[in-house]
Amino acid sequence: MRLNILIGGKAGQGINKVSEIVSMILIKQGYFVFNYRDYPSLIRGGHNFNILSVSEEKIGSYQSKLDGIVALDQKTIALHKNKLKKGGFVVDSKDFENLGRNLNLALAGALIKILGIDNKILMEEIKKEFNKKEALSAAEKGLASQKNIFNIKKQNNNNITLMTGSQGIAQGAINSRIDRYIAYPMTPATGVMHELAASQLKNDKTISHNNNKNIHQHNHQNNLLVFQAENEIAVVNAALGASFTGAKTIIGTSGGGFDLMCEGISLQGQSEIPLVIYLAARPGPGTGVPTYSSQADLNIALRGGHGEFPRIVIAPGDPLECIEKTNEAFYLSEKFNSLSVILSDKHLAESWFSSDRKPNKILNVKSSRNRKIPGKRIVKASSYEHDEMGYTTESAEIAAQKAKGRLLKYEKIQKECDKFEMIKIHGKKKSKNLIIGWGSTKTVILDAIKGLDYKFLQVLYLMPLSDKIREEMKKAKKIILIEENMTGQLGRIIREKTSLKIKHRILKYDGRTFSSDVLRDEILKVKNEYKK
Amino acid sequence: MSTKNKLKTKLRIKLGTKNEDTWCPGCPNHNILESTKRVLTKLIGKGYKQEDFAMVTGIGCHAKIFDYLNISGIYGLHGRVLPTALGIKLGNPNLTVLGFAGDGDTYAEGMAHFIHAGRYNANMTLVVHDNQSFSLTTGQSTPTSQQGYKNKAKPFGEFDKPLNPIKLALASGMSFIARCNARDVAHTERILEKAIRHKGFSFVEIIQDCLIFNLEANNKDGLMYKISDNKNKKKAEQLAEEWDYNNKHGRIPLGVIYQEKKKTLEEKWPQLAALSKTLRKRKISRKRKTEIK
Ligand SMILES: Cc1ncc(C[n+]2csc(CCOP(=O)(O)OP(=O)(O)O)c2C)c(N)n1
Ligand code: SF4
Numbered sequence: 001m002r003l004n005i006l007i008g009g010k011a012g013q014g015i016n017k018v019s020e021i022v023s024m025i026l027i028k029q030g031y032f033v034f035n036y037r038d039y040p041s042l043i044r045g046g047h048n049f050n051i052l053s054v055s056e057e058k059i060g061s062y063q064s065k066l067d068g069i070v071a072l073d074q075k076t077i078a079l080h081k082n083k084l085k086k087g088g089f090v091v092d093s094k095d096f097e098n099l100g101r102n103l104n105l106a107l108a109g110a111l112i113k114i115l116g117i118d119n120k121i122l123m124e125e126i127k128k129e130f131n132k133k134e135a136l137s138a139a140e141k142g143l144a145s146q147k148n149i150f151n152i153k154k155q156n157n158n159n160i161t162l163m164t165g166s167q168g169i170a171q172g173a174i175n176s177r178i179d180r181y182i183a184y185p186m187t188p189a190t191g192v193m194h195e196l197a198a199s200q201l202k203n204d205k206t207i208s209h210n211n212n213k214n215i216h217q218h219n220h221q222n223n224l225l226v227f228q229a230e231n232e233i234a235v236v237n238a239a240l241g242a243s244f245t246g247a248k249t250i251i252g253t254s255g256g257g258f259d260l261m262c263e264g265i266s267l268q269g270q271s272e273i274p275l276v277i278y279l280a281a282r283p284g285p286g287t288g289v290p291t292y293s294s295q296a297d298l299n300i301a302l303r304g305g306h307g308e309f310p311r312i313v314i315a316p317g318d319p320l321e322c323i324e325k326t327n328e329a330f331y332l333s334e335k336f337n338s339l340s341v342i343l344s345d346k347h348l349a350e351s352w353f354s355s356d357r358k359p360n361k362i363l364n365v366k367s368s369r370n371r372k373i374p375g376k377r378i379v380k381a382s383s384y385e386h387d388e389m390g391y392t393t394e395s396a397e398i399a400a401q402k403a404k405g406r407l408l409k410y411e412k413i414q415k416e417c418d419k420f421e422m423i424k425i426h427g428k429k430k431s432k433n434l435i436i437g438w439g440s441t442k443t444v445i446l447d448a449i450k451g452l453d454y455k456f457l458q459v460l461y462l463m464p465l466s467d468k469i470r471e472e473m474k475k476a477k478k479i480i481l482i483e484e485n486m487t488g489q490l491g492r493i494i495r496e497k498t499s500l501k502i503k504h505r506i507l508k509y510d511g512r513t514f515s516s517d518v519l520r521d522e523i524l525k526v527k528n529e530y531k532k
Numbered sequence: 533m534s535t536k537n538k539l540k541t542k543l544r545i546k547l548g549t550k551n552e553d554t555w556c557p558g559c560p561n562h563n564i565l566e567s568t569k570r571v572l573t574k575l576i577g578k579g580y581k582q583e584d585f586a587m588v589t590g591i592g593c594h595a596k597i598f599d600y601l602n603i604s605g606i607y608g609l610h611g612r613v614l615p616t617a618l619g620i621k622l623g624n625p626n627l628t629v630l631g632f633a634g635d636g637d638t639y640a641e642g643m644a645h646f647i648h649a650g651r652y653n654a655n656m657t658l659v660v661h662d663n664q665s666f667s668l669t670t671g672q673s674t675p676t677s678q679q680g681y682k683n684k685a686k687p688f689g690e691f692d693k694p695l696n697p698i699k700l701a702l703a704s705g706m707s708f709i710a711r712c713n714a715r716d717v718a719h720t721e722r723i724l725e726k727a728i729r730h731k732g733f734s735f736v737e738i739i740q741d742c743l744i745f746n747l748e749a750n751n752k753d754g755l756m757y758k759i760s761d762n763k764n765k766k767k768a769e770q771l772a773e774e775w776d777y778n779n780k781h782g783r784i785p786l787g788v789i790y791q792e793k794k795k796t797l798e799e800k801w802p803q804l805a806a807l808s809k810t811l812r813k814r815k816i817s818r819k820r821k822t823e824i825k
Contacts, residue, residue, distance in 0.1 A: 179623070180622055180623065182619070182622075200803065201802065201803065223803050223806055223807060223810075224803070225622065225801060225803040225804070227622060229615065229618075230615075230644055230645065230648045231644055233612065233615070233644075234612075234614075234615035234618075234644070234645055234648075235615075237608065237609065237612040237615035237616045237619060238615040238616065238618050238619030238622065239619060240606070240608075240616060240619060241588070241606065241615070241616040241617060241618065241619020241620040241621075241622070241623060242619040242620065242622045242623035243619075243623065244606055244619070244620060244623065245586075245620055245623030245624035245627065246623065246624070247622070247623035247624070249619075249623070263609055264609065264612075267608070267609055271606065273606075373624075374583065374584075374585075374586045374604035374605075374620075374624070374627055375583060375584055375604075375624055375626065375627055375811070375815070376583060377583055377604075378582070378583055378602060378603060378604050379604045380598075380604060380605055380606075380607070381605075381606045381607070382598070382606070382607035383591070383606075383607055383608055383609055384607055386607075390607075391549065391551050391599050392551075392596075392598070392599050392607065
């Protein structure tokens with residue numbers, strides 16, 4: 001069974017609340033859900049919608065055809081009814097009058113009834129969260145307004161967590177015992193700032209909506225401080241200052257802010273002060289389409305900052321990987337005094353993903369206060385080429401030696417990265433048909449190739465790039481590259497590394513992410529081209 | 533030599549480095565270095581620890597002080613002294629942080645940071661070596677250069693009037709604002725000590741002649757006079773107006789132009805107060821351990 005329900009309305013009407021209540025009930029019933037969020041850059045009005053996808057099997061995407069629409073305004077029906085399957089349902093908010101803010105609860109009630117879930121489960125949930133007469137009666141009105149269409153029976157899946165990528169990054173940072181998060185607001189990176197800001201001085205169990213013990217492994221009060229600086233240039237320089245003193249520091253931004261940080265990134269390369277950057281991409285150039293998604297910032301993640309110096313670029317593909325890879329980013333950055341970039345995008349940062357996997361054990365990131373830090377001894381870090389003491393030098397010999405040192409460090413980093421999952425192989429392991437992709441397209445690719453004769457190579461480490469990519473490509477007969485950018489940026493770096501060109505590319509660059517059924521069709525189209 | 537003086541000399545040597553001096557002979561940057569060494573010597577004599585100081589410099593002639601002073605620090609980017617220093621305070625509030633920046637550095641490249649420093653009010657000191665010129669890049673005009681200043685980038689002369697950093701500092705709510713003359717080493721030393729001891733953000737603008745570029749701006753010593761420490765805002769505004777940076781008329785007041793008590797960054801954030809305590813405890817226990825050994 002797979003259902004796709006669109007919940008739409010004006011910004012500020014609370015469509016997220018409807019999806020949230022229903023999603024929480026569904027995961028407790030043992031269902032996997034995925035919630036895509038689509039909204040323009042405005043605060044009140046306009047048109048926002050979520051697509052809530054439900055299945056008893058693992059899913060990580062939505063589909064283009066809808067089983068139902070929940071409309072908080074008439075525009076939602078007008079805009080989306082052409083995607084409704086035959087016999088699809090419409091819940092119209094017109095039928096509920098004078099409920100005010102409790103309209104969400106009535107709509108959640110209507111949806112629960114349609115799905116065929118026991119009324120009591122919703123009422124208990126609402127009692128727990130709101131416990132107000134008006135709230136309960138709104139939910140009851142909703143339940144009474146509809147007839148049961150589907151038959152959602154409790155499944156045997158336990159411990160399903162619901163998380164966004166932003167929560168994953170925040171949890172990974174907390175697991176690495178960070179001290180400072182410094183940022184300037186920019187969608188879609190801001191989610192992490194909000195999550196961490198709310199968890200300051202609290203017990204580490206506070207992140208993520210459901211208190212699944214799978215996710216929360218630490219249990220101590222943090223001394224985390226979240227600082228909003230005057231701009232991204234201040235952010236990156238302040239982060240280097242903080243990290244210089246031994247504070248484990250992460251900064252977060254999107255493309256435009258990352259551009260502003262580039263000189264500071266380069267300073268990291270020269271000063272070798274550990275730094276972790278979270279880069280959540282959206283479509284550019286310029287301000288672009290700011291509340292939508294894109295994988296076009298891989299290039300700048302790999303190359304931003306002048307000069308030649310080592311860095312690590314990691315792209316998790318789902319919230320659990322966000323937890324794990326953020327932890328690895330800290331581990332590597334502290335071990336090698338280097339730069340780690342965690343690359344994500346709007347789709348991963350803000351969609352709700354469900355999973356029953358238990359994340360890997362937390363890597364212990366050594367306390368940076370054991371490094372050479374001021375307060376214990378005299379330490380000098382510099383943006384100039386410098387000698388061992390940190391004093392400026394213009395000597396040709398030292399300059400060459402230091403440059404080679406940086407290259408050597410990269411080789412060591414490469415070796416260490418081999419210990420981690422730099423790539424993952426999914427799908428039919430023996431298939432000769434290979435799909436290559438990275439980042440937030442992971443879960444939609446997994447859904448699109450279900451049952452097809454395809455192997456999926458997910459690249460998690462984009463720098464360094466794993467040697468196994470070439471081996472896998474050599475074994476394959478057909479290769480398809482899937483990316484959400486216009487030029488196939490991963491394809492280019494793979495070609496640079498392996499000298500292998502990928503002929504078939506499925507690229508999307510309209511700011512919207514793939515839906516799994518459309519992507520499946522595109523993959524099948526490529527297959528047919530081979531047959532010709 | 534008395535033992536006290538001997539101790540001072542030893543400390544001074546420890547504060548210096550063996551790096552080659554690449555400032556022009558006679559450049560008043562030497563004097564600022566000398567004042568700094570003296571004040572650090574004095575403070576270390578009074579219980580400050582040498583390893584507890586951290587400096588941040590910009591890029592320019594002024595910034596070479598990084599190589600001549602044996603304390604921790606970051607030789608940062610052009611214009612970014614303030615955020616880097618703020619980061620150090622966010623990371624370890626127990627360090628005594630000194631920023632050394634140029635006028636180009638602070639009022640051109642890094643202006644956004646300057647006007648926010650008063651709001652944050654981190655407990656640290658910013659020293660601006662104001663030579664009214666981008667000297668290391670061969671003398672282009674900065675926001676404090678006088679109108680008419682001809683240089684290679686502005687052959688018609690600078691069109692615009694300079695800004696007045698003291699007025700700006702007052703408007704930005706900085707809690708300690710002072711002005712010095714680089715040539716007056718003893719006075720600069722005294723003001724630096726007050727700045728470092730002030731709880732909150734201290735801004736010390738030092739008038740520093742450059743011997744190579746913008747020579748017309750030099751030799752204003754005759755206009756300068758010393759004031760006693762001022763805590764009155766109205767008076768401070770009047771003092772700031774006395775010299776407009778544009779010409780050699782009027783009088784140039786030196787000393788503490790304004791000082792007030794204001795909640796510091798370290799007091800505002802409970803995390804910093806807690807960290808300060810833990811680090812202090814850790815340091816004491818480490819010291820005990822070494823003593824037992
Ligand atoms: C981002 C950036 N832009 C430009 C420069 C070139 N630059 C080096 S020093 C300097 C001017 C320094 O002037 P100032 O800060 O007044 O210091 P001074 O040399 O006068 O002491 C400039 C523009 C640089 N290093 N970095
Ligand atoms: S150019 Fe000017 S500021 Fe720079 S060292 Fe020479 S005299 Fe000093």
